[in-house]
Amino acid sequence: MPKLEPYYRDLPYSYATGLFPATACIKACPERCQRLLLSSKLRMTEDVRTLIGACEAAGVRTEQADHVLERISRKENCFAAMVYEKAEGVFDDRLPQIILYNPSDTGNMGTILRTALGMDFRNIAIIRPAVDSDDPRTVRASMGAMFSLNVRHFDTFSRYLDEYDQVPMYPFMLDGSVPLAEACRTVGKEPFALVFGNEATGLPANFVHMGTSVRIPHNDEIDSLNLAVAAGIGIYAFAQAFKAEH
Amino acid sequence: MPKLEPYYRDLPYSYATGLFPATACIKACPERCQRLLLSSKLRMTEDVRTLIGACEAAGVRTEQADHVLERISRKENCFAAMVYEKAEGVFDDRLPQIILYNPSDTGNMGTILRTALGMDFRNIAIIRPAVDSDDPRTVRASMGAMFSLNVRHFDTFSRYLDEYDQVPMYPFMLDGSVPLAEACRTVGKEPFALVFGNEATGLPANFVHMGTSVRIPHNDEIDSLNLAVAAGIGIYAFAQAFKAEH
Structure with a gap:
């Protein structure tokens, strides 16, 4: 088996660090x-037993690897x-999509993936340039949600449109033409x-005319909402509307 | 003037690092x-001129302080x-409150403060033990929103209740008794x-019987939502309901 390397973008593999993300990975x-990989310092709890059991059942080898864990986790403690x-991924065309256009923060991306999974938005389109969805920091912030999602990458937005120009689109913008609650009332049975x-x-400004551009009402004492918060509010509101139609 | 120290919790002062938070501070x-404090590497943009002008108008001294900036910002670049x-703070009793019970992450706290300001929840009660709301990382994550909020600290939840036992309470819990949309329908004119x-x-489990406990519906593929996301969804939904009553 080849020597494991510290993570970089072009590696064909990555690391789901932490008990919860690692367990999500083997389950999904x-x-x-x-x-x-396990640390010799890891205490044998019920959760650890579950993880090891799932690996055995799947024929996945478990090994003690303190040195590798230290190397891949930088400063943080990482025991598994x-x-x-x-x-x-491959999209399930019966379900709605989330498009992340040039996202630049691993924490925000992971947090959005976690919200998306919880609200049944399983199709995630990432438009490049974008932060790495397999970066261990993204995986960790997602709590492993990404392993249950269909994550696809597109080099440009045009490439996305080549396949999905028939899907009704709701771009979230500070100057969106319709407030969120009103936009949700336009949701039908279709994804x-x-x-x-x-x-x-x-x-980009031209998105204001693509589909129905949406604004989340807030006063002008803040510049904008945090991206993961804005996405959370939008995903929640649209999930409620979509559920009501089904 | 005394020598500026690296930040710690018991210091009577703190640092709003970054152009945007520093500007929010002098304005509010x-x-x-x-x-x-300014870095010698800071480029003189329009935003910098605005900040310096606001300081001059308020009689606040501006000084070049590369060494101090390096010391207080740890690894990150910090130019102001x-x-x-x-x-x-002092609460405005006409407005709704947000209670953060034992929050433990500076990033989440700052992000919640930013959402709260944008949605006109200006009264913030922090129940100790809690992460430091004046930690420079909290200030930064809030983008300086905290300077326009009324932030109060209480050593215990009982101390809070001593003053505010008449305020209708909505605790957000995974096993809350009422889904969010339904809880919002109980909002009236009162904060x-x-x-x-x-x-x-x-x-704590006993909050389920305090006021109306609320759950944000999500499937069981995730353990919970990220705290700042859950707070964002809750604040947005209640802000809409409160606005509709006024």
């Missing part, structure tokens, strides 16, 4: 799991990590896509 | 600003910081309090 994608193979822009620059 | 609380005096618990442990 056993076929992508390569090995489970799943080495997993990266893979591109749709919520679009969120970059942390600092938002979405 | 000029009387609490002590001095503005406002030294400000800490102060306890109320939304209560959010600790990142890892949530609220």
